[in-house]
Amino acid sequence: MDSFEINKIIAAVIVTILIVIGISKVSDYLFNIDQPSVAAYVVDAPEKEGQLSLTGSDSDIDISALLALGTVEHGQTVFKKCKSCHSIKKSGKNNIGPKLWNVMFRPVGAVSDYKYSKALSEYKKDWSWEEMNGFLIKPSKWIKGNKMGFNGLKDEKDRASVMLYLNQNSDQPKNLP
Numbered sequence: 001m002d003s004f005e006i007n008k009i010i011a012a013v014i015v016t017i018l019i020v021i022g023i024s025k026v027s028d029y030l031f032n033i034d035q036p037s038v039a040a041y042v043v044d045a046p047e048k049e050g051q052l053s054l055t056g057s058d059s060d061i062d063i064s065a066l067l068a069l070g071t072v073e074h075g076q077t078v079f080k081k082c083k084s085c086h087s088i089k090k091s092g093k094n095n096i097g098p099k100l101w102n103v104m105f106r107p108v109g110a111v112s113d114y115k116y117s118k119a120l121s122e123y124k125k126d127w128s129w130e131e132m133n134g135f136l137i138k139p140s141k142w143i144k145g146n147k148m149g150f151n152g153l154k155d156e157k158d159r160a161s162v163m164l165y166l167n168q169n170s171d172q173p174k175n176l177p
């Protein structure tokens, strides 16, 4: 191999290096689209810590925090959804559903002259805040096989309010927890 051949090889190597550098510069220029400094879609994930647990199915529900969202007045408005089937009056009669005066804290299925479904009459629990909350989220899921044809109240304020309203419509409204 003479020096001329070596020069050719060196030249080829240099040219190759220049081409590679050149391509990378050009592609930098072509593809370096400015990144926006602020993301266009911010997903506002709820914070885990200190988060209220209001829809849980067990004892981890923070009932006082839930009830604090509601008012008796709003409960009266929400109860319009229940009125077609339930009377809330003290002297009220059973309708499609049982009368609801005094319902909070009494045993489930306790109106003696109302014909409950088997599911409800065999449930054997009291209407605690937790039970009522769970039931009202989705009645068909909470007590399987019951015959209340109502989809449920998804909204926490609605649920809290209607429970306060039920509690108020009683001989002995309970103090809030």
Ligand code: HEC
Pocket (backbone or CB within 6 Å): 078, 079, 081, 082, 083, 084, 085, 086, 096, 097, 098, 103, 107, 108, 109, 110, 111, 115, 116, 117, 118, 119, 120, 121, 136, 145, 146, 147, 148, 149, 150, 153, 162
């Ligand atoms: C379409 C009619 C209908 C609507 C609307 C309805 N319910 Fe009922 N509800 C029933 C029926 C029927 C039962 C009895 C269920 C059974 O025996 O399985 C019942 C049972 C209940 C019970 C159990 C009562 C007891 O004595 O143990 C509660 C509490 C209750 N309903 C609350 C509500 C509330 C609060 C609303 C409104 C947010 C509502 N219901 C809307 C038909 C209805």
